[in-house]
Amino acid sequence: MTQDELKLAVAKAAIDYVVDGEIIGVGTGSTANFFIDELGKIKHRIKGAVASSEATAERLRSHGITVFDLNEVETMPVYIDGADEINAGGAMIKGGGAALTREKIVASVAQKFVCIADGSKLVDVLGKFPLPVEVIPMSHAVVARKLAALGGEPRLRLNKNGDGQPLVTDNGCYIIDVLGLAITDPADIEDKINNIVGVVTNGLFARQGANVCLLGTADGVKKLEF
Ligand SMILES: O=C(CO)[C@H](O)[C@H](O)COP(=O)(O)O
Helix, strand or coil, rough: HHHHHHHHHHHHHHHHCCCCCCCCCCCHHHCCCHHHHHHCCCCCHEEEEECCCCCHHHHHHHCCCCCCCCCHHECCCCEECCCCCECCCCCCEEECCCHHHHHHHHHCCCCCEECCCHHHHHHHCCCCCEEEEECCHHHHHHHHHHHHHCEEEEEEEEECCCCCCCCCCCCCCCEEEEEECCECCCCHHHHHHHHEEEEECCEEECCCCCCCEEEEEEEEEEEECC
């Protein structure tokens, strides 16, 4: 099976977690996009969605799904999103698509986080995937030095235009990708990085990890519960 077929399989399986008549939180990325397309087919069953990025909001609307402002929503039963890495305890690295802060905010008001991912995302130790950190632009060099002091190799993420300029997130911020961090204690690293002044948040989801992971494998969709 191709990676896209695995992503589609988990996106279809995630439809079982959609609660009729409710608002659903929706993540960002290629796996989330497969899920949005499946959600479009059952849009009559839900009240609407909260999006974790402008791109996701646009795709939801293209299917005729109502997108709610998070400030109008007190809670929601489920948030569904992909991950760059997930470990056996449900802790994740997210933010490969630069949407980590909004993803963390939307997930924080959901009762359940359902991670959908192809099998390659399951790892023993988090950190092979560079850890994304969203930062206030004026502080990026200051924060980078502090990330280096923690043992990582910080790289400012550039946009894809090829003009050498930093990528700007939906929040008007920059992303620093940190290579080479040994993340043996994800919650500790999450806290340490979030305590650096100038950091908006980082892509470790250990304090609010997944409750369920639907993992796409050649043998079918495997369900992990945490
Ligand atoms: O955190 C994310 C975006 O900020 C994505 O969930 C993560 O990057 C996985 O993406 P994909 O489903 O394309 O592999």
